[in-house]
Amino acid sequence: MNRETRLLGLLLSCLAYSSVCFGFSGTGSGTSIDPYEITTCDQLTEIASATSAYYELANSIDCTAHGAFTSSVVDATFQGSFNGNFHTISGITINASTNNIGLFKTLNHSSPPAVVQDLIISGAAISSTTSDAGILAGQVFGATVSNVFVSGSVFGVGDLGGLIGLLSGPATISGSASSASVTASTTYAGGLVGAVGAGNSISNSYATGNVSGASYIGGLFGSVSGPSGLGTPTTITNCYSSGDVSGTSYVGGIAGYAAATVQNSFATGQITNSGAHSGGCLGANNASTLTLNYFDVFGTGLTSGVDGANLAGCTGVNAANATPDYFLGNATNPPMSSWNFSSTWVTAADSSPLLTSFAPTPTPSPTSIAVPAPTEPPSATPIPTPLPTATPIGSAKRKIPKLSVKIASGQLSVRFPATLSGHPKYLVMVINVATESLFKRVRATVKKRVGTIKLKNVPTGTYRIYYYTKLKKRKYHSKLKTVVVP
Numbered sequence: 001m002n003r004e005t006r007l008l009g010l011l012l013s014c015l016a017y018s019s020v021c022f023g024f025s026g027t028g029s030g031t032s033i034d035p036y037e038i039t040t041c042d043q044l045t046e047i048a049s050a051t052s053a054y055y056e057l058a059n060s061i062d063c064t065a066h067g068a069f070t071s072s073v074v075d076a077t078f079q080g081s082f083n084g085n086f087h088t089i090s091g092i093t094i095n096a097s098t099n100n101i102g103l104f105k106t107l108n109h110s111s112p113p114a115v116v117q118d119l120i121i122s123g124a125a126i127s128s129t130t131s132d133a134g135i136l137a138g139q140v141f142g143a144t145v146s147n148v149f150v151s152g153s154v155f156g157v158g159d160l161g162g163l164i165g166l167l168s169g170p171a172t173i174s175g176s177a178s179s180a181s182v183t184a185s186t187t188y189a190g191g192l193v194g195a196v197g198a199g200n201s202i203s204n205s206y207a208t209g210n211v212s213g214a215s216y217i218g219g220l221f222g223s224v225s226g227p228s229g230l231g232t233p234t235t236i237t238n239c240y241s242s243g244d245v246s247g248t249s250y251v252g253g254i255a256g257y258a259a260a261t262v263q264n265s266f267a268t269g270q271i272t273n274s275g276a277h278s279g280g281c282l283g284a285n286n287a288s289t290l291t292l293n294y295f296d297v298f299g300t301g302l303t304s305g306v307d308g309a310n311l312a313g314c315t316g317v318n319a320a321n322a323t324p325d326y327f328l329g330n331a332t333n334p335p336m337s338s339w340n341f342s343s344t345w346v347t348a349a350d351s352s353p354l355l356t357s358f359a360p361t362p363t364p365s366p367t368s369i370a371v372p373a374p375t376e377p378p379s380a381t382p383i384p385t386p387l388p389t390a391t392p393i394g395s396a397k398r399k400i401p402k403l404s405v406k407i408a409s410g411q412l413s414v415r416f417p418a419t420l421s422g423h424p425k426y427l428v429m430v431i432n433v434a435t436e437s438l439f440k441r442v443r444a445t446v447k448k449r450v451g452t453i454k455l456k457n458v459p460t461g462t463y464r465i466y467y468y469t470k471l472k473k474r475k476y477h478s479k480l481k482t483v484v485v486p
Helices: 003-016 041-049
Strands: 036-038 054-057 074-078 081-090 093-096 104-107 115-128 137-141 144-156 164-168 172-174 181-184 193-196 201-207 215-218 221-224 235-241 245-247 249-252 255-258 261-263 271-273 282-285 289-291 293-296 314-317 345-348 351-355 404-408 411-417 427-432 437-443 445-447 450-455 461-471 474-477 481-485
Touching: 036 041, 041 074, 041 081, 081 437, 201 351, 215 245, 215 282, 245 249, 249 271, 404 481, 411 461, 427 450, 437 450
Parallel strands: 036 054, 054 081, 074 104, 081 115, 093 115, 104 137, 115 144, 137 164, 144 172, 144 181, 164 193, 172 201, 193 221, 201 235, 215 249, 221 255, 235 261, 245 271, 255 282, 261 289, 293 314
Antiparallel strands: 215 221, 215 255, 249 255, 249 282, 345 351, 404 411, 411 450, 427 437, 427 461, 445 450, 461 474, 461 481
């Protein structure tokens, strides 16, 4: 083979697979077992040069020094995998005059679909003179988004959401949340997503920011369209909104308009509508299937759940502020009674439920962590009754090892075999049984295929512990282990 032929072959490879010739400034090779490691804001922008590769954050990133972007940070259609490892990207400011604005311009369906997971975007300021804007992405087409939390503000014309501007199916959003405020000058604004098409699955997510605009304005979604022909409607499960919602028509606590399956969800924020079509759950309904949804009558200021009427599947509670704590610090009132408070949700005082992945870690007072000095140094005694081997979610074939726990003098040590190949990141969750709240979430140190964490000054009490990881888009976790710290 002559030199010209070899060069031509290399050029064709570069055109077909952009990551082959991608000069990424960081470490990694962009594969599933050796992803590109992102450590700076500038490296985030480099993703646009290899949109099908695998990426992960190696640390939290502050983009303040970059100044304002005039387009999306990743100004391209991304169809690879991005794992935030629960690190935070802060300081993003975007002032744009084009469509599709966010950290990612577009997340696209491919084979496999684009994946963004385990990410926090804090204090973003997104402003566009056009449409389709969200802190995570302007548009999402058939991608998977899980465990993403965003905060900040979104301003624009229409199709605006705290998390995503426009969502088209089949896409999956789970375990995600937004506290961002959303302001649209025209239509389709939602605390989580502005406009949602058919065929999507959205679960275990919430929005707490205020939302305002003209028509099709909702606490979670501006509008959720129905399928055409024999398509599948979007399914919304175990979600809530608590921000105030205001508009001129089609305004609802969950959605301004919906032709979807909505179940086990609720809304509590004040609803203001100067025109027609308002509801504590939905501003307008087009043959939606509603099951066990609720709204706060006193909080929303409305007595009807759907477009001025009371329909089965959307129930008003807390009339005349008779039960003001119905949704606060509670895991037993419906619809929360059907939610998973073992690993997905936690209760919080004076708040609706929070996702375990993003719940703030309590800071114990000095008196609560004082551990009396023992008269004799106790030996580290293993917790009895070994935990049965757990199987990964989505597979009954591959087994995941058990964990062991030791306690001594207020110190809690967790140890487990980190035997999954592919360099996954392990997170250990410690839940306080008495308060049903997350006490600590700690990334384990892995050495010689053994994962460990150590916690000092652990208050006396009973705790449930498990570890959690993701590998090749599957979730793995050990079963809960209960320990008592004397």
